[in-house]
Amino acid sequence: DQQVKQNSPSLSVQEGRISILNCDYTNSMFDYFLWYKKYPAEGPTFLISISSIKDKNEDGRFTVFLNKSAKHLSLHIVPSQPGDSAVYFCAASAMFSGSRLTFGEGTQLTVNP
Amino acid sequence: DADVTQTPRNRITKTGKRIMLECSQTKGHDRMYWYRQDPGLGLQLIYYSFDVKDINKGEISDGYSVSRQAQAKFSLSLESAIPNQTALYFCATSVGTGGRADTQYFGPGTRLTVL
Numbered sequence: 363d364q365q366v367k368q369n370s371p372s373l374s375v376q377e378g379r380i381s382i383l384n385c386d387y388t389n390s391m392f393d394y395f396l397w398y399k400k401y402p403a404e405g406p407t408f409l410i411s412i413s414s415i416k417d418k419n420e421d422g423r424f425t426v427f428l429n430k431s432a433k434h435l436s437l438h439i440v441p442s443q444p445g446d447s448a449v450y451f452c453a454a455s456a457m458f459s460g461s462r463l464t465f466g467e468g469t470q471l472t473v474n475p
Numbered sequence: 476d477a478d479v480t481q482t483p484r485n486r487i488t489k490t491g492k493r494i495m496l497e498c499s500q501t502k503g504h505d506r507m508y509w510y511r512q513d514p515g516l517g518l519q520l521i522y523y524s525f526d527v528k529d530i531n532k533g534e535i536s537d538g539y540s541v542s543r544q545a546q547a548k549f550s551l552s553l554e555s556a557i558p559n560q561t562a563l564y565f566c567a568t569s570v571g572t573g574g575r576a577d578t579q580y581f582g583p584g585t586r587l588t589v590l
Binding site: 366368371396398403404405406407408411451461462463465466467468 | 479506510515516517518519520523533565567569571577578579580581582583584
């Protein structure tokens with residue numbers, strides 16, 4: 363079963379506008395969530411994370427929101443830039459899982475100039 | 476120089492061949508991981524190692540084996556490659572913070588094609 367789901371395979375936005383990437387999870391034991399960004403021919407790179415004791419974490423243009431009751435998190439990028447065009451993976455970890463991550467399928471973001 | 480390196484970057488092999496993918500890291504991290512990525516499936520954990528003497532199976536370990544030769548080296552082997560092992564393979568490392576998740580740092584990936 364897919365415990366972390368990113369239902370949108372792709373998203374296209376205009377430069378300067380907001381990009382919102384969504385992620386849903388089913389495992390109530392997940393308590394730490396991360397977003398990774400991946401460019402072609404490169405490995406994923408860490409972007410931002412959030413602990414389940416928070417509902418928001420912000421780092422520059424990137425903000426992650428967590429809604430535990432809905433088991434939903436989202437990544438907001440404001441303003442979007444063409445260099446943000448990449449595949450974004452949502453990942454989750456459960457307490458005492460020893461840093462094992464469960465990844466979503468990824469969303470291809472395209473930011474058009 | 477990259478902190479996490481993978482060799483080879485691309486490999487084409489035939490069904491039934493044994494193949495080894497290698498990963499080296501200069502980050503000094505204790506934990507290392509092997510993932511595979513298939514289109515539309517995200518990253519799936521194959522094996523992980525918390526130190527040289529600790530190796531664990533991940534979600535999809537069948538058909539794979541690993542060796543942790545040193546803190547800095549973690550290799551993945553396909554004893555008898557089959558076409559459905561065609562995928563992009565990533566190695567990752569993390570510093571290790573007890574039972575909690577910590578940030579993983581990925582290598583550039585190895586694209587493996589099994590004919």
